[in-house]
Amino acid sequence: MDERTRADVERAEAAIVEHYPRLVRLTYLVLPPSMGRHRRVLTAHGLVQRALPRTRLRRPDGGLPAQRGPAPESGYDLVRQRALRLALAYEAQPGRVLPALPLVWGLRLFPRAGGADELALDQALSAVPAAVRAALGLGHLEGLDEDAARAVLARAGAEDPDAAQRAAAQLDRETEAGAAALLGSGEFDPCMVQTRPTDLLRRRQRVRAVAAVAAVLVIGAAVAAAWPGTADPSGRAGTAAQQALDxxxxxxxxxxxxxxxxxxxxxxxxxxxxxxxxxxxxxxxxxxxxxxxxxxxxxxxxxxxxxxxxxxxxxxxxxxxxxxxxxxxxxxxxxxxxxxxxxxxxxxxxxxVDNADLTTGAALVIGRGNGWMRYLLAPWISEITTRDLLAPAAPPHGLHVAPDGVTDRIPIPPPAGAGCGRWPVAQLRPSTRIVAAAPDTAFLVADLDDLVPVHLTSGAPLSGGAPEGATGAPALRNWARTACSLGSLRGTGVRSVNTWEFARQQLPEDGGSAAWVCTRADTWRGPGSVTLRFLPPAARPADPGRTAGRAVNTAACSRFGPDVVGGIHWQAKSGKWYLLAAGSPEVGGLDATGGVRATADEGTLATPAEPAAPAEVVGRLRTGGSVRALHP
Structure with missing residues (x-):
């Protein structure tokens, strides 16, 4: 029995009051995720409230004076140790009952749900022992160094603090978004909770008398047996909604x-x-x-x-x-x-996924984790390899597929804000039973945090269908310079993304040849967005170039609106600035107005211009119409 003097208990009570949210968050992290979020919340609060030690009985008057010893343990250290000990014990005894308090009737409590990174970390935490979760919390939530955390774990009853710390460090390294930031989010805060009612229908049913329910069932069965002809003559069992749940x-x-x-x-x-x-x-x-x-x-x-x-x-x-x-x-x-x-x-x-086809219905994301995912492949996919879009010259790597169509783990692109050093994609090849064997039948798909990967294509929009796949060398070179922009499309329900080099332009002052590329993202619901990029000669294959224009809810760069014009200010090696513009193949001339006035009777334009000079560029179509340049 851990009993303390009245002064110890008063210090512990003050620590609980002052640091209650901090203690509950740590305890919630250590408790087994298998308890469920509602029970974890209540248990975390209950264990912290039970962490207050009992008061030692007072020594009778006339007794010996207290012996001198080490400085008294701080109140916070005491209650943290006791709360950790109670939380660690829950994993060893999963059948332990919920603390008596707090008590909640008719409501379910749970922290605010986080994003994909928080969910992945929560799943990873569920696969490690409580001591590892405690070590991670002591380091990131409590800010303790390795020695201090090891001592706290040992006093709290952890069997092997060193092993727990090593496992926590490994888990921390595997968490790309950063365990420290994620553990501080609302996903792991049992003091900031949402409430929902319990199953209202079930709760209402429970208050009915068992005898009455049993009687109704018996009577119903008797009636059904006496009049069998009252069954539904159509043979349907229940309504369509009920059938959907069967x-x-x-x-x-x-x-x-x-x-x-x-x-x-x-x-x-x-x-x-x-x-x-x-x-x-x-x-x-x-x-x-x-x-x-x-x-x-x-x-x-x-x-x-x-x-x-x-x-x-x-x-x-x-x-x-x-x-x-x-x-x-x-x-x-x-x-x-x-x-x-x-x-x-x-x-x-x-x-x-309505109107899916051979490519957009070729795979779905069957599982995710920290920095990886798995696909479930369509039965017509005969081969899958992986490649990095930022390394267009590198060969693809083979990937093992289980007999049930589930792939090995595939790295996912880096999260937002983590740089763009790689961009893994999958290259799929359909079976020759439905597609003739040819080198160009393979196609690329990319994971953008949706359930279905995005089909990557390349080339001019066709009047009768979609552009070709993006596995050829020219397409891969263009994708290397535009891949990092895919991060902005995460979770937006994109069906396919096409990159189209719509123009080539010789730069002034022997600056080399530049490409004008339109990247179009089409969603499953219909609307699309486009981004124009100007790609001058670059020393690195993955140099992203510059954004020259954007538009949303537009038909530009699609088979319903293939004409497009872009313009940008560019500086030559001499330091002189130019206005550059280019149009798609059906643009036969360009006119610049505003702060810059120039004209060209071809699909590209280059004229000296100050970098701050505003310019409006309009392309003249060979058919007699016109198209305005998109703005960044």
Missing amino acids: PDRLLRTPNEQWADTSRVDFTAWPVRGRQAGDRKLLARALRVWAAPPPDTRITAAAGTSTRPPGHPPQLLYAGLIDNVMVVVLYDGERLVRYAEPEDATPTLHFAR
Whole structure:
């Protein structure tokens, strides 16, 4: 029994009051994520409140004076040690009951959900022991050095503090977004919580008398047995909404249908995964989709509905991915990825995929982690390799694929603000059973934090379809200089991105040849955006050049509006400034007005101009129309 003098207890009580949020955050981090977020919040608060030691009985008058010893332990150190000891004990005894206080009826409490980085860190923390989580918290939340953290862990009862610190350091290195910043976010703050009601219907049902419910069931069964003809003559069991939640009604495509159909999209995907026959798992996934619990993490690409299923969806996958149970469903318009991690907090990810085809329906993201992801490949993909868009001359690397279509881990592009030293993409090759064997049948896809990767293409917009793939040497060189701009498209529901070199221009004063490139991003919901870039000669293959123009909700650089003009101020090696402009092939002349006046009877223009001189550039089309230059 840890009993202290009254002075010790008063110092401990003051420390709890003053540092309560800090103590609860640390305790919440150490508790097992498998408890679920609601129970973790209440337990963290309860353990910190129980960390107050008991008061030692007073010595009777006339006793010996107290012996001199070390300085008294600080109140904060004392309650932190006790709270850590209680939290570490929960992992060794998972059946321990919730502390009596605080007590919450009719509500569920959970911290504010973070982004993909916080979710990835939470999943990584669920896979390590409590002592490792404690070591990470002592270092980042408490600011202790290695020796001090090791001493705190030892006093709190950790079995091997050194091993815990080594594992925490390794986890910290693998967290690209930075564990310190993520642990300080709202995802790991049990004092800033959101509230939602518990299952209201279930709560109402529980207050009914058990005898009355049993009687109703017995009477109902008797009536059904006496009048069997009252069954639904159509043979339908319940409404369409009820049928949509029945795992036995899930649609399942035969394994080889993809090779014998003219519709090569997600409807042709067969069901895969070892848990495809787990009726309980499938039922949970459907129930969460139809009525998400309050603490469910829900992510939806821009323009994607999260409404419940209106009819039985198609099952694409059900299995265990990196210790997370995953179910993927398709309702003809959307993909829904249900994930059930060890902490029992479900996640739903929605993505719109209507009108998918051989390339945009070739893969989906089946799992994510710190700095990596995995694809589930379409059955018609015969080969997958990976390459770095910023290294166009480097050969692709082979990637292993499991028999169920799940790939090995693939590195993901760096997060925003972390630089752009690499940009991994996947190169897919379709089976010769549906596409003739040819070198140009391979295509590139890139992960932009959505459920479905983005198809990367290159070339002029075609009147009858999409541009070609981006695996040729010229296309890869252009993509090397524009790849880093893909980061701005993360999570926006982009279907495909095309880069088109619409003009070449010889620079003044023997400055070499520059390329004008239009990068167009098309979304699943329809609208597209474009970015014009001016790419002068560069010493590095991945030099990004300069942005010359932008536009949103535009048809520019598409088959519905292929004409485009760009302009920019450029400085020659002599120090002299010029206005440069260029148009797409159908632009037969250019006119500059405003602060700069010049004209050209061809698709490019170069004229001396001060860098601050405003200019409006208009292109004259060969068909007699005109097109204005896009502005940055």
